[in-house]
Amino acid sequence: MYIIGELINGMYKNVARAIAERDKTFVQSLAQLQVEAGAAALDLSCGPLSRSPLDDMLWLIDVVQDSVQVSLSLDTTKLNIMEEGLKRLRKNGIINSTSADLERLEAYLPLANKYNASLIALTMDKKGVPQDKDRRLELAAFILDVAQRNGLSPSSIFLDPILMPINVAQNQLFGILEALRDFKLLSDPAPKTVVGLSNISQGAKDRRLINRTFLTMAQGFGLDSAILDPLDEALMESLIAGELILNKTIYCADFVAAYRKSKRI
């Protein structure tokens, strides 16, 4: 599982404060903790309250890159911030995100090519989020088709079926699991798949239980990557046990400790 740490996000008050006050120590500590817990990449978002989102994003990128060596996922809806950010990266990055709308795809695909970045593509368009698996597959196929015409390999695309909150769209969740499995069949090489895990439990009780249970099921359906909180220990233990059951890490008696040790820098 390719883990993208979600915690450096200005929608959290303490992160918004750290960005506003240029509190480098706080942000770097959050970066290091996530990487030590197993994150292979870190998502960076200035959040909705940022007054100077371009400056804030560039500051975040610099500060985090000075602290850890992992890939960064740039989470912004502004095309110019995305490009300025990509220019600043020292390793190949992740564009988070495009939708299946043609004009957005045609704006972001060239950026992915130019900066050797991966691209998270949400299977939604102007009509909104799909209500069923078939529509998700249709939009995924469209994304891969446009990507191919723009010269980006499917293996650089993370298809995101858009995980819906369980208290809003409980009846869609199995279709989302099936979409994760079926996305992989749409092209050769196969695209990658990703979910924003915490979406499923928005507004619910027992959020961590719902998150880790869905993640385990999604692992069974072949999920490649998730944007999640790597500091949630029970979640990480589930994830490690899931990898073990799927034979993706070798069993040993102390498998949780061994996995953690293997991820330490």
Next chain:
Amino acid sequence: MYIIGELINGMYKNVARAIAERDKTFVQSLAQLQVEAGAAALDLSCGPLSRSPLDDMLWLIDVVQDSVQVSLSLDTTKLNIMEEGLKRLRKNGIINSTSADLERLEAYLPLANKYNASLIALTMDKKGVPQDKDRRLELAAFILDVAQRNGLSPSSIFLDPILMPINVAQNQLFGILEALRDFKLLSDPAPKTVVGLSNISQGAKDRRLINRTFLTMAQGFGLDSAILDPLDEALMESLIAGELILNKTIYCADFVAAYRKSKRI
């Protein structure tokens, strides 16, 4: 999920003692606790140390039936004990178990018919436990074929792919998950599926983590039933969250408490 409680088993020392000393209170309390925790059926096994296995099984059946109203799964390899036990049941029972060997099937299928019992059928034969999914499917198809010729509906059969310990056969586990899914396609009406959950973690550390992670994945692959420890609270919470994600129970804010309440007698 149809939960079969596993705790009344003479392989546990305290249960062996209770059986030997005819400690009714101990056994009835174990029955009640499991049912209150969500078990829809209880497995009864006298264990390997039983000196008078027929008497012990009949005593267990009587004592448990006087205490709870659920179905009983009779776990014995002796045909005569199975039949005497089935005669004694006040509700339809479960025969645990037959293999795919023709002579065993031809002995147990008539019993299932005669006593309106369900039949747990292990996909193994004299050659041993299969090493891959295809052989499991082959044996499952054979079981269903013999069952049909003996007039037992597939819906009365619980196919058990035989869950292997993760420290012995890690590379078989995904095939076992796929077998659980594919068994359902072998007949119409579909057979039911079951696993003996704790097998997966025999001899491993972090047994409960491995058990619940596998159970969640198996739920995603359509597992109908499991023989498990319903007193393992983290396991039951995973199971409840899994049912919720699969839209098998209706979401409400207090879903764990609500599920538990709905199962109380």
